[in-house]
Amino acid sequence: MPATRAAFRAVRADVEEFLFEYAALLERGEIARWPDFFTDDAVYQVVARDNAESNLPLGLIYAEGKGMLQDRAYALIHTEMYAPRYIQLRMSNTRVIAVDEPYITAETSYLLLETLIDEPTRVQQTGKSFDVIRRVGDQLLFKERKCVYDTVLINNCLVFPV
Numbered sequence: 001m002p003a004t005r006a007a008f009r010a011v012r013a014d015v016e017e018f019l020f021e022y023a024a025l026l027e028r029g030e031i032a033r034w035p036d037f038f039t040d041d042a043v044y045q046v047v048a049r050d051n052a053e054s055n056l057p058l059g060l061i062y063a064e065g066k067g068m069l070q071d072r073a074y075a076l077i078h079t080e081m082y083a084p085r086y087i088q089l090r091m092s093n094t095r096v097i098a099v100d101e102p103y104i105t106a107e108t109s110y111l112l113l114e115t116l117i118d119e120p121t122r123v124q125q126t127g128k129s130f131d132v133i134r135r136v137g138d139q140l141l142f143k144e145r146k147c148v149y150d151t152v153l154i155n156n157c158l159v160f161p162v
Contacts, residue, residue, distance in 0.1 A: 012096045015106050015133060018140040023089040026160060031076050034161055035069035038142045039134055042066060045146045046162055049127065052148045060154070061161070076160070087160050088113040088121075091129070102135040103143065110147065112162055125149040125162060 022037050038044065047059030063069050090111040098105040112125040127149035134143045147162040 008096065008099075011099055011104060012094060012106075014140060015096060015104060016091075016094050018133065019091045019094065019108060023091055026089050027087055029087075031073045031160070034073050035066050038066055038069055038145070039136075040066045042069070042142050043144045043146075044069060044142070044161075047146065047148055048152050049148050049150050050152060052146075072161070084117050086115040087124075088115075089162065104131075104133045104135065104140075106131050106133060110162060124154065125151075127162075129162070 025033055044063040045059050046061040051058055091108045094108040096106050108129050110129055113121055114124040115121040130146045132144040133140050
């Protein structure tokens with residue numbers, strides 16, 4: 001961990017700013033740039049809480065490596081058919097668990113809201129992300145991102161990343 005409270009707060013502020021930029025990119029629908037937030041060997045998962053607590057690997061999304069993330073982004077942009085929607089991704093209560101440079105381990109609560117053009121806004125997911133973030137120079141990148149959502153029921157197919 002950082003030696004002083006001020007250094008610890010600075011790490012948490014860096015992580016929060018990184019997460020806010022990540023959420024803003026997804027909210028703007030810039031899916032082609034989504035993989036840029038990950039290391040080349042990153043692992044990304046979205047899994048139900050009951051599976052995570054039972055150490056079951058089955059989840060909605062599993063991607064190993066930036067190439068798989070790029071494939072998913074390409075599919076979302078060019079091949080997937082889905083109704084137009086607005087996404088709001090809220091992240092809060094970020095806790096930095098450990099700092100072992102160049103890695104930062106953190107967990108953050110998230111809320112994913114979805115609004116289809118002709119329907120009321122609804123909660124798509126609530127949960128926590130468990131992240132290992134790597135500092136590369138002055139940039140942060142996800143080495144691991146595991147999003148664990150609280151319910152086994154998803155109102156609609158999960159189209160966008162969390």
